[in-house]
Amino acid sequence: MTGRIARLLLSLLCLSLLPFAAVAQTVGTVNFDFDSDQLDAQALQQVRSIADSLKASPSYKPTVVVGYTDAVGTSAYNRDLGRRRAQRVAEALVAAGVPVDRVGSIESRGKSELLVAVATPERRNRRVTVTLDDILKACRTYREVQLDASSVGDALQNDLESRLADAVANYSSLKTNGLNGPAYQMAGAAREDCNRAVGFKSDSIRKVEYAKKCFCSSARMQVALGLVTP
Structure with missing residues (x-):
C-alpha cells in the first residue's frame, strides 16, 4: 500500500508540472x-x-x-x-x-x-x-476499448496508475471549487474504476475489465473537462 501511495504522489507531482492530455x-x-x-x-x-x-x-x-x-x-x-x-x-x-x-x-x-x-x-x-495509438478517446461503452489479457503488464499498470492520479486530482479540485458538475461526476467514476483496476493482480480476469472501464471513464472525464473533442 505504501508503495502504491508513493507512486500516486509521484504521478500527482508530474501532473502538476505537465498537464495530462490525450496526446499520441x-x-x-x-x-x-x-x-x-x-x-x-x-x-x-x-x-x-x-x-x-x-x-x-x-x-x-x-x-x-x-x-x-x-x-x-x-x-x-x-x-x-x-x-x-x-x-x-x-x-x-x-x-x-x-x-x-x-x-x-x-x-x-x-x-x-x-x-x-x-x-x-x-x-x-x-x-x-x-x-x-492514443487509446484515450471518448467512448460510449468500455467494451469499445481494445484491451485483452495480452495487454496486461508494467506499461498498462503504469498507465492505470497515471489515470488514477489524474482522476483523484481532478475530483479533489472540482469538489473544492464546485464547478463543472459533469466533469466532477466523471472524475468520481474514473477514480473508482481506475482504483479497482490498479488494485487487481496481473493474473486476475477482472483486471482487464476494470482497465477498460478506467480508460472509458477517464476519456469521458477528459471530454467533460474540454480537453478532448468527443
Whole structure:
C-alpha cells in the first residue's frame, strides 16, 4: 500500500508540472524522396531506429502509421502516395522484427498537413510518422476499448496508475471549487474504476475489465473537462 501511495504522489507531482492530455506518443519519422514510396538508405536507417525502439519498449498500444507528402501534385494523388508510403513503412517495420499485432492503423493525410509551409518540393514534408495509438478517446461503452489479457503488464499498470492520479486530482479540485458538475461526476467514476483496476493482480480476469472501464471513464472525464473533442 505504501508503495502504491508513493507512486500516486509521484504521478500527482508530474501532473502538476505537465498537464495530462490525450496526446499520441511519437516513436519516429521516416522521410522519402520526391514522388517516391521507396525507402532509400536514410529512410531504412530511420525504420530500423523506430523498430528498435518498439522492440525495446513493449506496450499494449498499437502503432499508428501516417503518410504525408509535399505540396506538389493533386490532393487525390498525394493521398494515395501518402498511403503507399505508410504501407511501405508498416511492412518494413514487420520485416525488421516488430510483431504484426503492434502495427495498427495505416492512414494518409496527403498534403493537408505540411510540416514546412512551402509549395515547392520539401523532403521534411515527405514523411511517415509512427506513433503509439492514443487509446484515450471518448467512448460510449468500455467494451469499445481494445484491451485483452495480452495487454496486461508494467506499461498498462503504469498507465492505470497515471489515470488514477489524474482522476483523484481532478475530483479533489472540482469538489473544492464546485464547478463543472459533469466533469466532477466523471472524475468520481474514473477514480473508482481506475482504483479497482490498479488494485487487481496481473493474473486476475477482472483486471482487464476494470482497465477498460478506467480508460472509458477517464476519456469521458477528459471530454467533460474540454480537453478532448468527443
